[in-house]
Amino acid sequence: MSGERRVRALIKESEIAARIDALARSVADEKPKDLLVVAILKGSFIFAADLIRALHRVGLEPHVEFVHLSSYRESVVSSGQVTILKDIDSSVRGRDVLLIDDILESGRTLAFAKDLLAARGARRVLVCVLLEKPHKRAVHVKADFVGFECPDVFVVGYGMDVAHSYRELPFVGVVETVR
Numbered sequence: 001m002s003g004e005r006r007v008r009a010l011i012k013e014s015e016i017a018a019r020i021d022a023l024a025r026s027v028a029d030e031k032p033k034d035l036l037v038v039a040i041l042k043g044s045f046i047f048a049a050d051l052i053r054a055l056h057r058v059g060l061e062p063h064v065e066f067v068h069l070s071s072y073r074e075s076v077v078s079s080g081q082v083t084i085l086k087d088i089d090s091s092v093r094g095r096d097v098l099l100i101d102d103i104l105e106s107g108r109t110l111a112f113a114k115d116l117l118a119a120r121g122a123r124r125v126l127v128c129v130l131l132e133k134p135h136k137r138a139v140h141v142k143a144d145f146v147g148f149e150c151p152d153v154f155v156v157g158y159g160m161d162v163a164h165s166y167r168e169l170p171f172v173g174v175v176e177t178v179r
């Protein structure tokens, strides 16, 4: 029998907000020049929206772009391939780029995006993720700024989904079935 589903909060709205302000201060400490924020769709859109406003509060004036990347999760076989579904419109040449994603897990998505922007001539590519799942890395890539360490469970909310649901939740949580 299938029970009712609910989402148990793992990281509260207020914790996320406080952490984002701290992340913005850390980004500002890097004194970025001609800053371009590149948010990876879809999962990072809410995090990016909150982070860029926090960047404004610490005195930065980032431009904002989006790149939509497909990940292995969308294919049947775990191929490890990443492809571009929607590219950015601006040039990154000579600029400092802040790449934003929701979760760093295997690292394939971020390694791909980071290499791409570096190959296009970005001066610096800094990586900021809301969550990091440790011990899951398949390729070597490091995040410069991490919101929270995430337990090895599938999380939803705050932009992240399971089968298109739960992106609207203002907190990060875990789906549970209650009987």
Ligand code: IMP
Residues within 6 Å of the ligand: 043, 071, 073, 101, 102, 103, 104, 105, 106, 107, 108, 109, 110, 153, 154, 155, 156, 160, 161
């Ligand atoms: P990576 O390429 O393996 O690092 O995958 C990172 C991507 O997988 C993230 O951008 C998310 O979209 C997705 N992902 C990984 N873990 C979760 C999760 O627990 N919930 C929702 N999406 C996840």
Ligand code: MG
Residues within 6 Å of the ligand: 040, 041, 042, 043, 044, 101, 102, 103
């Ligand atoms: Mg994603």
